[in-house]
Amino acid sequence: MPRNSIENEFCLDDRLMLQCQKGEAEAFNQIVQRHRTALVTFIARLLGDRETAEDLAQESLLRMYRAANRYKAEGSTKFTTWMYHIASNLCKNELRNRNRRQRHFMVQTDDQLRLDQDLIATAPADPALQPDQQLVKKEQQSAVQNAISLLPETYRLPLVLRDIQGLSYNQVSATLKLPLGTVKSRINRARLMLKDLLKPVVSPTER
Amino acid sequence: MSCTTIEDNFSDYLEDSLPAKLRQSVADHLRSCPNCQREFDLFQQSVSALQQLPEIEPSAFFDTDLQIQLALTEMMPPPERVPILDQVGGKFWQLIGSWRWVVSTVLAFVVIAVYLMATRIDVVLVSSSEKQSNPQVQSIEKRDLVDEDSDSFPFSSDSMFDPAVEIQQNYVFPTVTYSALSTGGRL
Known part of the structure; x- marks a missing residue:
């Protein structure tokens, strides 16, 4: 996407938030339509659970709506980082609660057992691929989703923001309130872990 | 490399x-x-x-659910969150503004310092007043003086005619002397 177009997109979010602050309900509906898929994707990839992802995406949007009056439009990438910051905090809480539940009951939770099944099932099939190729691709996606879920939270968050949501290093740094160097090193470390986890699935000879 | x-x-x-x-x-x-x-x-x-992982589209109920929750939020706005310091101090903290945490920290230190000083003074006062108010201690000190000066009869003339005091003195005498030696005069 050209740079001017990206800046216009960010300015549009700011304009919509200003309209929302003036009480125009339709402006917030537009924000929901623009960002709901990104939010659900982000949370679902992070948690590996679609149902919880939808709940938390709705909760994120509700929090944004309630905090709309405190939002200060500063152009650039402020809106995106603000949105992902709210969603990240909710995800951190959810992951912490899951860890606590796991420690208490010493069993896998239902969320983990149904990990990625519905995420892979709903992925649109690529019409250019043969059925067996589609199957292989879905298995690979399933393996990638499982590998993400095995990463520690501190590495998973920046990795998903960078490689799935496509944020820049600076945006990830602003979203997670971490120094740029820390973000870069965590993303590299996360990618190395992912490489080791995906060794049996990803073959370098595919190039 | x-x-x-x-x-x-x-x-x-x-x-x-x-x-x-x-x-x-x-x-x-x-x-x-x-x-x-x-x-x-x-x-x-x-x-x-x-x-290359694909995007995940929200379900068909996502918008409807969200609209319901937004409508509920409109009907029942969440209670305004008042910071704990504002709840306690009211207008005072609002006037101080962004310095509230600095001021509250300093106040906390002052309170702790005053408490520590008060307890210290209390200990000193108690130890000195005990000496003044407790006739047994005084009499023991007198006895010590008497003992140092001469080998004459150790009890004062007042206590000689009260057998109860005499018994109590004999009972307390070794304890107080011992504690006075070990704690340097403080109880």
Whole structure:
């Protein structure tokens, strides 16, 4: 996407938030339509659970709506980082609660057992691929989703923001309130872990 | 560049964000080391697989559910969150504004300091007043003086005619003397 177009997109979010602050309900509906898929994707990839992802995406949007009056439009990438910051905090809480539940009951939770099944099932099939190729691709996606879920939270968050949501290093740094160097090193470390986890699935000879 | 440090530069090398000199040395190493080249290929494939994960569309009920929750939020706005200091101090903290945490910290230290000083003074006062108010202690001190000066009868003339006091004095005498020696006069 050209740079001017990206800046216009960010300015549009700011304009919509200003309209929302003036009480125009339709402006917030537009924000929901623009960002709901990104939010659900982000949370679902992070948690590996679609149902919880939808709940938390709705909760994120509700929090944004309630905090709309405190939002200060500063152009650039402020809106995106603000949105992902709210969603990240909710995800951190959810992951912490899951860890606590796991420690208490010493069993896998239902969320983990149904990990990625519905995420892979709903992925649109690529019409250019043969059925067996589609199957292989879905298995690979399933393996990638499982590998993400095995990463520690501190590495998973920046990795998903960078490689799935496509944020820049600076945006990830602003979203997670971490120094740029820390973000870069965590993303590299996360990618190395992912490489080791995906060794049996990803073959370098595919190039 | 060694095999152990090259992995730290994989992301920067993949995204072409290394300085020219470092990039050249990474490229040279990858050309000369098949093991590192294989690891980098795996790295590249993994990142590519991650970036190709499809977007997840929300379900058909997402918008409806959200609209209901938004309507509920409109009907029942959440209670305004009042900071704890505002709840306690009211207008005072609002006037202080952004310095509230500094002021509250200083006040907390002052309270702690006053408490510590008060307890210290209390201990000193108690130890000195006990000496003044407790006739037994006084009499013991007198006895000590008497003992030092002469081997005459140790009890004062007042207590000689009260047998109860005399018994109590005899009972307390060794305890007080012992504690006075071990604590330097403080109880």
